[in-house]
Amino acid sequence: MYLDQIIVRIGEFGQYQIRQYVMLMLPVILITCQMMATVFTVYTLNYRCATTSKDYSYYGPSLQNMSSCVETGCDNHCSYAENKITQFKNTTNVTNTRKCRKWLYDNSIYGPTAVTEFNLVCDRQYLRALPSTGFMVGVLISSLTLSYLADRFGRKNMVLVGLILQGAAGLMSAWVPEIYSFVVLRGITAMGNNAMYSSIFVLGMELVGPSKRPVTGIGICLVYSIGYVVLSALAYGITHWRHLQTAISCLSALLIPFLWFIPESVHWLITHGKADEAEEILRRAAVMNGRSFPNGCLQLSKNDREPAESSRSVPLTSIFRHKRLAIRTTILMFNWFVISGSYYGLTLNSGTRKGNVYINLLISGVVEAPAYVIVILTLNRFGRKKVHCFSMLMAGASLLSTMFIGIFSQTDMYWLITTLATLGKFGTSAAYSIIYLYTGELYPTVARNATLGICSMFARFGSISGPYIAELGSTLSGKYAPVVPLVTFGTLAYLAGLFSLLLPETTARNLPQTIEDCLQISEQQRNDESTEIQAMVLETGDHQATELERNEPIST
Numbered sequence: 001m002y003l004d005q006i007i008v009r010i011g012e013f014g015q016y017q018i019r020q021y022v023m024l025m026l027p028v029i030l031i032t033c034q035m036m037a038t039v040f041t042v043y044t045l046n047y048r049c050a051t052t053s054k055d056y057s058y059y060g061p062s063l064q065n066m067s068s069c070v071e072t073g074c075d076n077h078c079s080y081a082e083n084k085i086t087q088f089k090n091t092t093n094v095t096n097t098r099k100c101r102k103w104l105y106d107n108s109i110y111g112p113t114a115v116t117e118f119n120l121v122c123d124r125q126y127l128r129a130l131p132s133t134g135f136m137v138g139v140l141i142s143s144l145t146l147s148y149l150a151d152r153f154g155r156k157n158m159v160l161v162g163l164i165l166q167g168a169a170g171l172m173s174a175w176v177p178e179i180y181s182f183v184v185l186r187g188i189t190a191m192g193n194n195a196m197y198s199s200i201f202v203l204g205m206e207l208v209g210p211s212k213r214p215v216t217g218i219g220i221c222l223v224y225s226i227g228y229v230v231l232s233a234l235a236y237g238i239t240h241w242r243h244l245q246t247a248i249s250c251l252s253a254l255l256i257p258f259l260w261f262i263p264e265s266v267h268w269l270i271t272h273g274k275a276d277e278a279e280e281i282l283r284r285a286a287v288m289n290g291r292s293f294p295n296g297c298l299q300l301s302k303n304d305r306e307p308a309e310s311s312r313s314v315p316l317t318s319i320f321r322h323k324r325l326a327i328r329t330t331i332l333m334f335n336w337f338v339i340s341g342s343y344y345g346l347t348l349n350s351g352t353r354k355g356n357v358y359i360n361l362l363i364s365g366v367v368e369a370p371a372y373v374i375v376i377l378t379l380n381r382f383g384r385k386k387v388h389c390f391s392m393l394m395a396g397a398s399l400l401s402t403m404f405i406g407i408f409s410q411t412d413m414y415w416l417i418t419t420l421a422t423l424g425k426f427g428t429s430a431a432y433s434i435i436y437l438y439t440g441e442l443y444p445t446v447a448r449n450a451t452l453g454i455c456s457m458f459a460r461f462g463s464i465s466g467p468y469i470a471e472l473g474s475t476l477s478g479k480y481a482p483v484v485p486l487v488t489f490g491t492l493a494y495l496a497g498l499f500s501l502l503l504p505e506t507t508a509r510n511l512p513q514t515i516e517d518c519l520q521i522s523e524q525q526r527n528d529e530s531t532e533i534q535a536m537v538l539e540t541g542d543h544q545a546t547e548l549e550r551n552e553p554i555s556t
Contacts, residue, residue: 002510003266003267003270003510003511003513004209004210004510004511005510006282006294007208007209007282008209008210009286009291009292009293009294010282010285010286010289010291010292010293011285011286011289011290011291012208012209012210012211012212013208013209013212013215013216014285014288014289014290014291015288015289015290016284016285016288016289017207017208017212017285017289019288020207020261020262020263021204021207021208021216021219023258023261023262024200024203024204024207024262025219025220025223026255026258027159027163027196027200027255028197028200028220028223028224028227029223029224029226029227029230030166030227030248030251030252030255031166031193031196031197031224031227032224032225032226032227032228032230032231033227033230033231033234033248033251034166034170034189034193034248034249035135035190035193036227036228036231036361037231037244037245037248038131038132038135038186039231039235039357039361040110040113040231040235040241040244040357041113041114041131041241041244041245042113042114042115042120042128042131042132042241043110043111043113043115043241043357044113044115044120044121044128045105045106045107045109045110045111045113045115045116046105046106047077047103047104047105047106047116047121048077048103048104049077049078049079049100049102049103049104050100050102050103050104077100077103077121077122078099078100078121078122078123079097079098079099079100099122099123100122102119103116103119103121107239109357110235110239110357111239111240111241112240112241113241114131114179114182114241115128117241118178118179118182120179127179130179130180130183131179131182131183131186133183133464134183134184134186134187134190135186135187135189135190136190136460136463136464137187137190138186138187138188138189138190138191138193138194139190139191139193139194139456139457139460140457140460140461141187141191142190142191142192142193142194142195142453143194143198143453143454143456143457143460144453144454144457146158146161146162146191146194146195146453147194147195147198147449147450147452147453147454147456148449148450148453150195150198150199150202150449151268151445151446151447151448151449151450154264154265154268155199155200155202155203155206155264155265155268155449156199156203156259156262156263156264156265157264158195158196158199158449159195159196159199159200159203159259159262160256160259161192161195162191162192162193162194162195162196162197162199163192163196163252163255163256163259164192164252164256165188165189165191165192165195166188166189166190166191166192166193166196166249166252167192167249167250167251167252167253168249168252169185169186169188169189169191169192170185170189170245170248170249170252171245171246171249171250172185173185173186173189173245173249174241174242174243174245174246174249175242175246194456198449198452198453198456199449200220201217201220201436201440201452202265202440202448202449202452203262203265204216204217204219204220205217205437205440205441205511206265206266206267206268206445206511207265210507210508210509210510210511211380211508213437213441214375214376214379214380214437215376217433217434217436217437217440218372218375218376218379218433218434218437219376220436221368221372221432221433221436222369222372222373225365225366225368225369225372226365227365228361228362228364228365228366229362229365229366231248231361232358232359232361232362234247234248235358235361236358263281264277264281266278266281266282267445267511267513268445269281270513271445271446271513271514318447318515319443319447319451319515322515322519324519325515325518325519327502328442328502328503328504329451329454329455331499331500331502331503332435332438332439332442332455332503333454333455333458334458334495334496334499335392335431335435335496335499335500336435336439336455336456336458336459336462337458337459337461337462338392338462338489338492338493338495338496339392339428339431339432339435339459339462339493339496340432340458340459340460340462340463340466341461341462341463341465341466341469341489341492342395342399342424342428342462342466342489342492342493343425343428343429343432343463343466344462344463344466345465345466345469345470345485345489346421346424346425346428346466346470346486346489367422367425368429370426371426371427371429371430371433372429372430372433374430375387375391375430375433375434379434379437379507380507380508383505383507384434384437384438384441384505384506384507385438385500385501385503385504385505385506385507386505387430387434388431388434388435388438388497388500389497389500389501390497391427391428391430391431391434391497392427392428392431392493392494392496392497392500393493393494393497393498394423394426394427395423395424395425395426395427395428395431395489395490395493395497396424396427396490396491396492396493396494396495396496396497397490397494398420398421398423398424398427398490399420399421399424399486399487399489399490399493400487400490400491400494401420401490402417402420402421402483402486402487402490403483403486403487403490405417405420405483417482417483417486420486421486424486424489424490424493427493428493435455436452438503438506439451439452439455440452441506441509441511442503442504442506442512442518442521443512443518444512444513444514444515444517444518445511445512445513445514446513446514446515447515466489469485469488469489470485472484472485472488504521506521509521
C-alpha cells in the first residue's frame with residue numbers, strides 16, 4: 001500500500017495534521033520578518049549636511065523640504081556652499097562648495113537606521129544595497145548545501161539548525177559596529193532562513209494526503225503574507241533598527257520548544273528504513289483523527305528494514321542522468337528564475353512610494369492574499385499544470401500589453417500601465433505559490449529538498465537580476481523607457497508559461513519516493529491521456545453507429 005493511500009485512510013487533513021501544521025507555520029512568520037527587516041533597518045531617512053556645531057541641533061523646514069534631493073546629491077545633502085553656513089535664506093550664487101562629512105537625519109517617522117549610523121548616503125549610498133545582496137548570496141549558499149542535508153539528515157533537524165542559525169546571526173547583526181560585518185551576518189541569517197523555509201514546506205506537503213497539498217502548500221504563502229503585518233506592527237512599536245533586529249531574532253528562541261512536538265516526515269523515515277518510527281507516528285495520527293490504522297500496511301521484511309540503495313539521498317547529478325528529468329528540471333529552473341525576478345522586479349519597478357512606510361509594507365503583503373486564495377480554490381479542480389501555466393501566461397500577456405500603450409498612446413496613461421503591472425504581479429504571486437508545491441510533487445523523497453534547493457538557487461539569480469531590470473525604466477530615456485522593464489518581465493513570463501506546458505500533471509497522484517517513481521509520472525500521464533482519447537473515440541464511434549441505425553431504411 002502506498003504511503004499516500006495510508007494517509008488518506010487515517011485522515012488527509014484531520015485534527016492531528018492541523019495541529020502539526022499550525023506549529024509549522026509559526027516559524028514562517030519569523031522567516032518573513034527576518035527577510036523583510038531591511039525595509040526598516042536600512043530605511044533611508046531624509047537628510048542634509050550638518051555644517052557647524054550649532055547646525056547639529058537644527059531641525060526645521062530646511063530639512064523637511066529636501067526629500068526631493070535625497071537621492072540627487074544636491075546642495076545641503078552631499079555638499080554645501082561656504083557662505084550658506086549660517087544663513088539658509090541666502091540665495092547668493094557661489095562656486096566654493098565642500099563635501100559633507102556629517103549629516104542631519106529626519107527621525108520624525110522612523111529611526112535611527114543602519115543608513116544613519118553608518119552614513120550610507122552620498123558617496124557611500126551604493127553600500128545600501130549590500131545587505132540585500134548579502135542576504136541573497138546566503139540563500140544561494142544554503143540552496144547548494146543545507147537543502148541537500150535536509151534529505152540526508154531529516155527535515156525536522158534542518159528546521160532546528162536553520163532556526164538556531166538565523167536567530168544567532170540575526171542577533172549578532174543587530175550590534176555590529178560597521179556595515180561590512182552587518183552584510184556578512186545578513187548572509188548567514190539568510191542561510192538559516194532558507195534552510196527553514198524549504199524544510200518546512202516539504203514537511204507540510206508530506207504531512208497530508210494528495211488532495212490537501214494545495215491547502216498546505218499555498219497556506220504557507222498566506223502565512224508568509226501575515227509576516228508583513230507582524231513586521232509592520234513590530235517596527236511601529238520599535239523604531240530603533242538595532243532593537244527591532246534584536247526583537248525579531250529573540251523570537252527564534254521562543255519557537256525552539258515547539259519543534260519538540262513536531263514529528264519527522266514519515267516519507268523521510270520510510271525511505272531511510274525507519275518504518276517503526278513512521279508507523280508509530282501514523283498510529284498516533286489515526287487515533288487523534290478518530291480513524292483506524294490498517295494493520296500490516298507498513299510491515300517490512302527484515303532485509304527491507306535497512307534503507308534500500310534506491311531510497312537513500314541521491315546527488316543532483318543523478319537527476320540529470322535521465323533525459324526526461326533533465327528537461328523537466330531545466331524548465332523548472334527557468335520558471336523559478338523568471339518568477340522570482342519578476343516578483344521582486346515588479347515590486348521595485350513601482351518606484352519609491354509616497355506615504356507611510358508602515359502602511360506601504362502592510363499593503364504589499366495584503367494584496368497578494370487574493371492570488372493565493374484563488375489558487376487554493378482552483379488548484380485541485382483544474383490541476384497544477386493548468387493553473388500555473390495560466391498564471392504565467394496571464395502575467396506575460398498583461399505586462400506585454402504595456403508595450404502597445406507606449407507605442408500608440410499619445411497621452412499619459414500611467415494609470416493603465418499601473419493596472420497592467422498589478423495584474424502581472426498578481427499572476428507572478430500566484431505562480432510563486434504554485435511552483436513550490438508543483439516542484440515538490442515532481443521529484444522523489446530522496447531528492448525533494450535538494451531539487452527545491454537548486455531551483456531556489458536559480459530563483460535567487462532572478463531576484464538579484466530583477467531589480468537591475470527594473471532600473472532600466474529610470475536609466476533609459478525616451479517615451480518607451482517606463483515600459484521596457486515590464487515588457488522584459490512579460491516576455492520572460494510568457495516564455496516560462498509556454499515551456500511549462502511540457503511538464504506533467506501531478507494532481508491527485510502519490511508523491512514519488514524514488515527516481516523510478518518520478519520517471520513513471522510522465523508514463524502515467526501518457527497512459528491516462530491515451531485512455532481518454534480511446535474512450536472519446538469509442539464514444540464517438542458508438543454515437544455514429546447509433547445514428548446510422550436510426551437513418552438506415554427498413555428492409556423488406
